[in-house]
Amino acid sequence: MRVLGVDPGLTRCGLGVVDGRPGRATMVAVGVVRTPSSADPGERLLYVETELGGWLDRFAPEVVAVERVFADVNVASVMTTAHATAVALLCAARRGLPVVFHTPTEVKAAVTGSGRADKAQVTQMVTRILGLDVAPRPADAADALALAICHAWRGAQDARLTALAEAARR
């Protein structure tokens, strides 16, 4: 399963493409889209849309995994994150791709075994799982890869459980 992980943001939007199945994952691409906070908000969204759309066309993931953001931190940053999330939803919908959301806790638990792991531990495990020589930087890039791994592993598991449940019903 090829997954594009998106750590949504306007200042930095982390993107990571992973091919994975439960227990295994290889990195296809990683990067960060940056827009200056001094730029017009609409222009920033247009730029993220162009870049994100380019990644979808170039790497052709089957699904887009986005970090689910909660409104419990600073209001302005939640809003720009929500705007970047909307761009991901639009870009995916335009290409007929499903979007799934995972919470930071789910992502941390999937890659480190603990929902309370810190950023350094997440980066360390992502580096080890993907067999990378150097840790992906910045943290947004590592987070996007972690999201993609999380979905490739959990998504396959969920699909298997759904299939088992359906088989049991027959």
Add this chain to the structure above:
Amino acid sequence: MRVLGVDPGLTRCGLGVVDGRPGRATMVAVGVVRTPSSADPGERLLYVETELGGWLDRFAPEVVAVERVFADVNVASVMTTAHATAVALLCAARRGLPVVFHTPTEVKAAVTGSGRADKAQVTQMVTRILGLDVAPRPADAADALALAICHAWRGAQDARLTALAEAARR
């Protein structure tokens, strides 16, 4: 000044076009874009994008006025509102149009004289200001018109103050 007011939302997105200058305003168009909450979030955003883009092309406003949303109400509704706001930002940026934000308090103060007016008072004043025979319904449509009136009046005032300040500096 022709303004498109947008009361952002996915279940109901209010749209109102007003031609106005301080103390005067006439309605050009009003409507609501609705998408079912059962639909795919990305598909909902695409639909709002198509409709909103159509309004911009048809009515050619000079500026888009959007309600500034705060994250102090329910989290899920703030997120979908922020997603709809992102669509407005993208549609406007694609056409080179400026987007301005006004808080609910600013809008209420502009049309009723009180920042603490209730929805019924806002609808009543919008109806009176625009000389309409019937009140615009639902409230989202009236709110979009109120936003457009607010900006047509405040925007012109702000531009005048800026010009006076510049003249004083010379």
